[in-house]
Amino acid sequence: MPTNKSNYYALGIIAILFFVFGFITWVNGVLIPYFQICLELTNFQSLWVAFASYIAYFVMAIPSAYILKTTGYKKGMVIGLIVMALGTAVFLPAAYTRTYGLFLTGLFITGTGLALLQTAANPYVAIIGPIESTAQRVGIMGVANKTAGILSQQILGTIFLLSADSIVASVAKANAVERAAILDEYVLKVVNPYLVITVILLLLAVLIGFSRLPEVQESGAPETSPNQQKKTSVFQYPYLVLGVLALFMAGGCEVIPIDCIILYSKAMGIPLQEARHFTEYTLYAMLGGYITSTIVIPKYISQQAALRYVSILGLLFSFGAYSTEGLTSIGFMIAMGFGAALLWGTIWGLAVRELGRFTKIGAALLLMSVVGGGLFPLMFGRMIDIYPANPQMAALVLVPCYAFLLFYAIKGYQIKNWRPNE
Incomplete structure (x- = not known):
């Protein structure tokens, strides 16, 4: 087991990852109505955003366990962050072509990386310190996760939905050509934020890769x-x-x-x-x-x-x-x-x-x-x-x-x- 000092260092790194989980996961609440407007979707169609994100957990849960057995926790986290960055990068061509299928593909790839990252990080929280203080560590991670979700709503909600009502009103009055032009411009609001998110994910992958995050061994449950x-x-x-x-x-x-x-x-x-x-x-x-x-x-x-x-x-x-x-x-x-x-x-x-x-x-x-x-x-x-x-x-x-x-x-x-x- 690592020392107390390395415990705090490791938990700080993992808390950053849980912050990332929250920011990426809970932004769906903003993306759903945003995509509904700029891609002209029904409620049912727009909620494929959530499905594309969560189906990745179903697909990747067991494969992630095998990947981590080969790579270890630290390298598994790095791989997860890189895969997430690939997914968020897909948002750029999806926006310029205003293609819902590409957005959903990006969300699935992001969810795949997130599933691998969570498969590594969740047990790491329990293993990294004394079992009797696990609840305390989980609580810290939960606060980081939900705080990030709140910030994602405040930041990206403002960017994507601040002018949404006026966009909806303009589209309702426009002809087909004007409507397409308005929506083509509106969908590009996603480009800069997701470019920044992609860069941050790659920087975090480098940070984790060069960090002193200790590898720990799971003790078998009797x-x-x-x-x-x-x-x-x-x-x-x-x-x-x-x-x-x-x-x-x-x-x-x-x-x-x-x-x-x-x-x-x-x-x-x-x-x-x-x-x-x-x-x-x-x-x-x-x-x-x-x-x-x-x-x-x-x-x-x-x-x-x-x-x-x-x-x-x-x-x-x-x-x-x-x-x-x-x-x-x-x-x-x-x-x-x-x-x-x-x-x-x-x-x-x-x-x-x-x-x-x-x-x-x-x-x-x-x-x-x-x-x-x-x-x-x-x-x-x-x-x-x-x-x-x-x-x-x-x-x-x-x-x-x-x-x-x-x-x-x-x-x-x-x-x-x-x-x-x-």
Whole structure:
């Protein structure tokens, strides 16, 4: 294990990476309405932004584990940053040709690098220091992640959406030739920011490559019971399999209030000048939830109790968003961010316990389930398209998600065998 001094140095480097995760991931909330305008997309089409980003986790989770086994954590992080830079660089030709397929390709490549980077960085946070202080380190990373997300909304939201309402009005009055000219100019707003992001990612790759970031070895997780020694497959752990499904549902619960809230607000007639701030507000709510979780879990409440409470809260807020209108409905969506911040850590902790030699593959399956963050927003956007006069119907997409999370918090995490008599 590295010394305490190298611990602080390593955690500083990893905190920078988590800042990058947040900035790149949560900017989707701005990109979705931006692309909807400049590429003339439906709600469903625009939410392929989220899908292209999160499907990369599903594709790359297990390959990333094998890559890291060969390269080690440090080189894996460098490779992840370079791949991310390639993805953000694709935004430049995509903008000059105003081609949605190229933008989605860039997002997928960026997500691929991000998946590799997260596969390396997440366990590194746990391994780099004492196990009893893991929650504290995770909390620091969460704050860095969400703070970056807030900054991405403030910076890129201002660049991409500040004049969005006037652009929409101009396009509505223009003929086909004028409309194309307006949108061709508007889409170029993405060029300079993503050129800067590409350069920063490459500089970070160099920084990590030449850093004194220590390589650490994972200690094998011991088997804790004779019953576990009889297991021959990771799928013989029901609480893990159900946990993967729970994390799949949680992806929708976390991403929809962030990435979809601007489209949701726009569907209710709220100007983009006002709506562009709502993603930022949701991230503030998540930041509050993240800080709260590091304080109260497990000192005051257990992981399963926390998951139970936030699942009930999520159900109440989902029905609240469905049954109200305007800013009140949006307020319920924003409030969901607080509880959503607790989902990842609580489900992960319940799902990977006592897996022994299956811990790594179990973690990879859990990471693959993040694809829910891409699929459920598509359903949400489709519901808005189907019910344009009543966009609140889309909030019902979250009800089965939170219902399953409640089941997992009450019963699912306790199921250790598929058959009661095993």
